[in-house]
Amino acid sequence: MNTEIYLDKFEIAVKAFDKKALEKSELEIQTGIWLNSVVLRLQKKHWANDTDEKPHSGSAIFMGIWIDQEAFSKKILKYNIHALKLRQLNGYALQSRSFADSFRQKFREFEQKWENVSVQFGPQTLMEGWIPLNDEKIQKDIVDLINSFIEIAPLIDETLLEFQKKTNS
Numbered sequence: 001m002n003t004e005i006y007l008d009k010f011e012i013a014v015k016a017f018d019k020k021a022l023e024k025s026e027l028e029i030q031t032g033i034w035l036n037s038v039v040l041r042l043q044k045k046h047w048a049n050d051t052d053e054k055p056h057s058g059s060a061i062f063m064g065i066w067i068d069q070e071a072f073s074k075k076i077l078k079y080n081i082h083a084l085k086l087r088q089l090n091g092y093a094l095q096s097r098s099f100a101d102s103f104r105q106k107f108r109e110f111e112q113k114w115e116n117v118s119v120q121f122g123p124q125t126l127m128e129g130w131i132p133l134n135d136e137k138i139q140k141d142i143v144d145l146i147n148s149f150i151e152i153a154p155l156i157d158e159t160l161l162e163f164q165k166k167t168n169s
Helices: 003-016 019-025 069-074 096-107 138-162
Strands: 028-034 037-043 060-067 076-084 125-132
Touching (some): 003 028, 096 125
16 A cells, blocks of 8 residues: 555545535544554544644544555545543543443434444444545545534534533632
């Protein structure tokens, strides 16, 4: 797998994405090569203590779309939503399992819209799936995944609100 070619394809998809829809959603997009994978990451600023950390090793919630050698060999493009080290996320009193359960309950309504998706993971992976890799339409497929994520991103915010630290007034 030529990572530079796929990084270029990911970046073309990001450039083609509707900037107004992205601004309205408050999501930020980053692309890069992390952990031997070509990755596109979507997240809101308040979903991470350090939004620029690459790859995330601290507290963060984000959607990833990626291809690595295994996915390339299987001719698939993978996606997931990670929730890492949530107990440390600033402004919230989170327990990973409770957060994952609450998010997944809300996600059920949207699950059928996500191809080959599963929520049968530990609390760090809220959901994960894959779509067939088609180099002829990979940019469109990435844009479609971004649009699908924009639709469910409010579920993360709703779930975070359940765990927001109360301020003394």
